[in-house]
Amino acid sequence: MLVAAAVCPSPPLLVPDVAAGAAPELDTTRTACAEALGVLAVSRPEVLVVVGPARPGERPGHHARGTPGSFEGFGVPTRVRLGAPEGPPPEGSLPAALAVGAWLLERAHWSSAPVEGLAVGTGLAAGRCMETGRGLAGRARRVALLVMGDGSACRSRKAPRYLDERAAPFDAAAARALGTADTEGLAALDEALARELGAAGRAPWQVLAGAAEGARLNGRLLHEDAPYGVGYFVAAWS
Template sequence: MRVAVVPRTPLLLPAFDPRALPELEPVRGAAREAALSLVRPGVETVTVVTASADAAATDESAGGTLGSYGHDVHAGGADPVLSRDQTVGAWLLDDAGWTGRRRYVAADDEVAVAEADAVLALVDGTTCRTDRAPRPFDERGEPFDELVADALAAADLTVLAALDEELADELGAGGVTTLGVLARAATTLPRTAERRADLLHHSAPFGVGYWVAAWDLG
């Protein structure tokens, strides 16, 4: 299973002026690199996973737009049913040149995640890291994000499967449920010596924690 963990913010897309958001350029570059890591021989289907409540369960025929964000951006297929998060994932796959099959699922579909040969997981960290953040500053935010970053860097499935989802929700990192599902699915895979895990980026622009990671679990 190959895995890419990327933020779910539409600000990753170049339609949002990079000159006005220079803090996000390293995040954008890392997310594109992570998505590109999924485009490899042997991968037949990329499964896009998000914990958003409006996530559609569909395939490569689906697409989405970001018109509600003031940008006429379309990604994916012709049927415009994808949620905002899924549209971000679709755009990253389009950008990476992926033309194969796609499967879009919600994070609670643990069976679909376990069966996937490649996963694009859309997850944000805490939203309370600084006074600029969407939520009031909370000193627990940074340690939580650091815990997850260290686990992503090592593909520590035990830590990720046991994340405190109630705390994550308090800190504004509701999408972290996706990491728990992903970790539980990955524990069912045979352990191989070829496993690799790379934390490509970790930062908190605007007080929001972002992780980008790429795994090859064999």
């Protein structure tokens, strides 16, 4: 059963080594992420699953505890690991969003429960996302999720996909649902519109919606911003 969830944005720029001189611009976001992870710790989960988008070229699917990741593709040698491995370290490498999640956990000195990862294809249908979430919630008596994902990438003229007038309403709907633990609101996010707006968080958020069905969790929106024209949200469910 899902007992808690933290929602965090997934840009590698959250990692100061990647952001370099621009790192202070996301200090408030990092602080909010740390607060959300604190909610996970006090929930005493038996397992924590980091859920994030598998972008084009990245492998969707399960990533075992201890899977390594790095930010070498972003020009820095920083390496991370998805919790402590059980036995020999797994082969493979984490998708970027899960690597950011692993970095957040290492920064928080996470030791409350074993950690696993799940990368979700950004095009996965809402129904499949919900079904996947239900499966995660049934993994153990007490399950927590760290859900990585961004909103629209069209909030300004300098955004990755330029300005789109539909982006702000889409992000506002996502923020309301994330801030109130509204599973129906998350499930209703439009897949086609999310794809057009570059909202990579849509599928992971709908996995969360499936996992939280019947859990009666309360939500808090801890942070909302759109730096660089991309919607970032931090929320805690417990």
